[in-house]
Amino acid sequence: MTYDERLQQVAVLGAAGKMGSGILLLTAVEMTDISLKPENKGKTFVLNAIDLSDEGLAGLIDYLRVQVLKIAEKKTVWLRQMYADRADLIENFDIIDQYVNDVIQLVRPTTAIETAYRSSIVFEAVTENKDLKVKILKQIDENNPNKPWYFTNTSSVPIHLIESEAALKGRVLGFHFYNPPAVQKLVELIVTPNSQPEMKQFALDYAKALRKVVVPSNDVAGFIGNGHFMRDALYGINQALELAKNRPFYEAVYMINKVSQDFLVRPMGIFQLIDYVGIDVVQFIMKVMNPHMTDEDLHSPILDQLMELGVKGGQQSSGAQKDGFLKYEKGVITAVYDINKQAYIAVDEFAASCDQELGELPAGHKPWKAAVRIADKDSHFGPYFEALKQTNTLGAKLAVKYGQNSDAIGRKLVSDGVANQEADVNTVMLTGFFHAYGPINNYFA
């Protein structure tokens, strides 16, 4: 089966979810582009968008229409060539409209999992629950005569477990998009010892067509991205607890968030990132990963406590940030959660004294937004972190320790065999987490 043939019958599981809808969008566009090639004219392409939620599926087509329109508007030069034989499509407007229709036409929203019984490829993006994933994939495979290939978007479950428990020998691999899939360039690719070479080749071709950066990760729970992030988050939480010995926990949360964002020049502070991903998701991923850890305990009682209090973070369907460790108004942090009072305390009330305690940012500091655009990063971050190390303030000291720990996490991912090389860890953090510099560096030595 060729690449094009393989993409004629596809299913996305969990298609109405945040990750699933993004994967659906990218796949629908890729399938449509293939269908427009002269040699594929007249062939049928089917993309089953499967989800349990009727409500979610109802909004899916609207989402696709808006997104595909934007994509079409950016590639109209190419689309005019593809539709050159359609005498009825003259203006850009006609051509873009037709393309949007063509993409939508091959998407079949449904709650019926049976529609995947004819698929050649199944993208799985259901809830991060191994047993659920295994159950669904097993059911499909038992009823699908095509011996389909399964691409799971799991961010933490070891692939070989899904492979063995669902009896999919060699036909499942990890294809982990980052959130949101339509924007994020990174895909982690995880194979098992049984993986069919042609399936891996297809995955690489598909990623290339989607203009994704592929980083191979070995099949260890959490892979590279969450392998780093979960440990980094746990370190941040524990540092805050340490600081909280002398001050309220919410002040410590504010301070560590500031240290990890401003002093370390990251796109967001560690507590904001936890909120962005969702406290529930972080707790869940740690829970999935922890049984596979032999020499560490990947667990935080603080996260359990917040979950019990109903403080979950994550995002509204509109993309707006829900409150978690921090409270947000139009994306700006306005308050921090006080776990004792179970209420948010306005940042204005304590920020000044915390800032004073942390001290000034060292000379040569550039915020992440500016620093990330610098072509020669070393020439900026080398002197900046040197200055940070020379600065005798609480903020600088915490930042240096934080940076050292982040570096150590990265190196351990390599020595533990999760990542094949240091560069892969850095690529994941640079492209998947938008860091301005890789965690493995010599800045904090």
Added chain:
Amino acid sequence: MQKKLYMTAGFNTVSLGTGRKEFNPKKERPGIEHYISEAGKGVVKQIGDANKIDETVIGNFMAARFNKQAHLGGFAGLVDDKLEYKPSLRVEGACASGGLSLISAMRSVLAGTAEVALSLGVEVQNTVKAIYGADILAGAGWFQNRKTGHAFFFPGQFSDRAGVYYQKYGYDYARAGMRQWFVNAIENARLDPKAQEHHNTTADLAGFYDKMKPNGKTFVDHLNVLDCSKVSDGASGILVSSEEGLQKLGIDKSQAVEITGWAQVTRNITKDPVDPVELTTIKKAAEKALAMAEITLDQVATIETHDCFSIAGLLAVEALGLAEKGRGAEYVSDGNTARNGAMPMNTTGGLIGWGHPTGATGVHQAVTIWQQLTGNAGQAQIDIHADRPYGMTINMGGDDVTVVAIVYKRG
């Protein structure tokens, strides 16, 4: 000419679009009514009383598609109550609509049906994304060519011309001229507070230009976006008057320009250009206008030409006879068209720097020449020597299809 013709009391709105600090594509912006009204009022304010105006002509290209609004003549009353129940009409000739507005006003004054006519030009184009704007602007070509044309139809047309120019005269040679055309445009626009690129702060314009290589995959083969005019919202207005009209207005001749020559020339829109590296219609129109004015180019102090694309600027230099065929790039890269050069062109930025609200451009060009010849150009003012008291405008519609050329003399 049977009687003397003048222009006076010019006014431009800001040319709004990318480049202006106040422009935000996501926020609501003034509509076409605002621009007609602002430009008209800007003229009326200079004469004190709209009663002195006998007729209004509005040049506009595609409001019917950009703004879903036709019948623009009906908006004269929005400028001033006193323009209601007087003649008012809209004229169209693609991007030469503004020039046709001037010509129509001039004809009315020459015919004696008006002593003073208000010539306006307007276009509000930022209502749609550029990819759809390209569809609308493609209406300046023959619709039967649209299907085989480029997604960005007009950039495609002039990209083809540029491609032939590169082939004939050399890529680097041509690009050097086009680059200098762009640099002049931005530097001049910085001097006019109404210009779209007025806020431009790029330090190394030439370097910036060189970095943007033409890319046919995302745009057109032989031009980058800096070779193109702006997508603009804007309007301009100016009065066309007889000598008696000028007296009635109470305006001294020193604050007016005299129209001494003009031509409006059109070629067959269903035919391809005879020579891709020649703007034949511009050539004919310029020759006719200069002949009518009985002057030569060495008496002209400054020219506003229709640089919808940098290559059109170079080809206009050649069509005007400032440089021989194929030598336009050199003429420009040597600095001859810069504001301190042998023939200052587009002294407030032209279509690439000042902006290109399509239906307004012809009127804007007249306003710029009026400003320069009457000493009203502010920071953009150039020296006008006594032995070169003339100015000239070239306004082009479509791919060298409709051209309006006008020669102005200091009053």
